[in-house]
Amino acid sequence: MDIEKLKKILEDRGEPKYRFSQIYKAVFFDLIFDFSQMTNLSKELREILSKEITPFSLKIKTIQKGKEVDKDLFELEDGNCIETVLMKHNYDRKTVCISSQVGCPLGCKFCATGKMGFIRNLDSQEIVDQVLFFAKEEKDKKLNVVFMGMGEPLLNYDNVLQAIRVLNDKNGFNLSIRSISISTAGIIPGIKKLMNENLQLNLAISLNSPNEKQRTEIMPVNQQYSLKELMAVAKEYVKKTNKKLFFEYVLLDGINDDLESSKQLIKLLDKEPLFHINLIRYNNTSTQFRSSSIKTIEKFKKELEKNNINVTLRYSFGKEIKAACGQLSTTSNCFNVD
Numbered sequence: 001m002d003i004e005k006l007k008k009i010l011e012d013r014g015e016p017k018y019r020f021s022q023i024y025k026a027v028f029f030d031l032i033f034d035f036s037q038m039t040n041l042s043k044e045l046r047e048i049l050s051k052e053i054t055p056f057s058l059k060i061k062t063i064q065k066g067k068e069v070d071k072d073l074f075e076l077e078d079g080n081c082i083e084t085v086l087m088k089h090n091y092d093r094k095t096v097c098i099s100s101q102v103g104c105p106l107g108c109k110f111c112a113t114g115k116m117g118f119i120r121n122l123d124s125q126e127i128v129d130q131v132l133f134f135a136k137e138e139k140d141k142k143l144n145v146v147f148m149g150m151g152e153p154l155l156n157y158d159n160v161l162q163a164i165r166v167l168n169d170k171n172g173f174n175l176s177i178r179s180i181s182i183s184t185a186g187i188i189p190g191i192k193k194l195m196n197e198n199l200q201l202n203l204a205i206s207l208n209s210p211n212e213k214q215r216t217e218i219m220p221v222n223q224q225y226s227l228k229e230l231m232a233v234a235k236e237y238v239k240k241t242n243k244k245l246f247f248e249y250v251l252l253d254g255i256n257d258d259l260e261s262s263k264q265l266i267k268l269l270d271k272e273p274l275f276h277i278n279l280i281r282y283n284n285t286s287t288q289f290r291s292s293s294i295k296t297i298e299k300f301k302k303e304l305e306k307n308n309i310n311v312t313l314r315y316s317f318g319k320e321i322k323a324a325c326g327q328l329s330t331t332s333n334c335f336n337v338d
């Protein structure tokens with residue numbers, strides 16, 4: 001919710017100092033999104049707050065339930081829509097995959113969100129509320145949060161960082177910073193800024209190709225931030241943070257899944273021990289690309305392993321409800337795109 005506005009209303013009314021903490025805790029710790037239920041406040045204050053402040057900004061349009069995944073379509077106050085996904089395959093900790101923008105300006109060729117174009121950035125409340133919603137639904141605040149839904153988080157840097165601070169606040173939601181991951185298509189100024197924040201969150205770079213020409217074809221952002229510059233900043237990042245840096249590599253049939261590509265990738269990673277490759281099987285969307293076969297993926301993975309590259313094959317969940325990587329998309333009239 002709008003924390004500054006809340007503070008001002010309480011101050012103008014001459015409410016005691018503890019009132020703010022009371023309300024803040026009710027929303028972010030107890031997950032109460034309705035002031036009328038905060039019975040420790042006076043009736044008058046509850047009515048004023050209900051009129052002035054929106055403690056939860058998302059309207060639930062649809063909930064689709066898959067085998068191990070839920071996908072929710074939320075309507076924002078201006079009528080735009082976003083999708084958020086809850087992954088339940090890891091029963092120790094569920095993972096919420098959240099959106100940071102309505103649409104995305106980067107237009108990666110394999111991604112359904114990219115096809116929507118860019119509509120607007122989400123504000124920090126709209127980002128936070130996606131997490132609060134699932135925490136309340138699942139009665140579980142120990143979640144992993146990944147910025148891998150719709151949008152490029154590092155192009156909405158301030159709101160994303162503000163949302164992370166709110167989620168991480170010990171006096172509120174208290175989500176461990178280590179449970180938060182940001183995935184970027186390679187926005188170099190954002191990566192540089194992030195490495196100076198001294199935050200223990202996880203960073204992943206969506207790589208998808210080991211050479212400039214091919215990467216520009218499938219990820220136009222490579223024209224602006226080349227692979228060469230990106231790998232230089234990736235090295236700087238691990239040196240500065242001493243943290244593992246993940247690279248996502250979506251395998252596309254006949255494009256980036258052959259022996260030559262694996263050799264180029266090995267060379268690109270330059271034996272940096274803190275680099276880790278996550279191989280992802282492509283989920284068919286209505287693009288020209290197809291998933292690589294399991295046999296090809298295994299072969300690609302073995303080649304990396306043989307060369308001492310840290311590599312994990314990530315399984316995709318939620319294909320049956322178009323909730324898997326690269327499949328999120330909404331229309332302007334707020335429907336899921338099938």
Ligand code: SF4
Pocket residue numbers: 104105106107108111112113114115149150151152185326
């Ligand atoms: S993959 Fe990510 S960065 Fe690329 S278009 Fe899709 S949402 Fe945007």
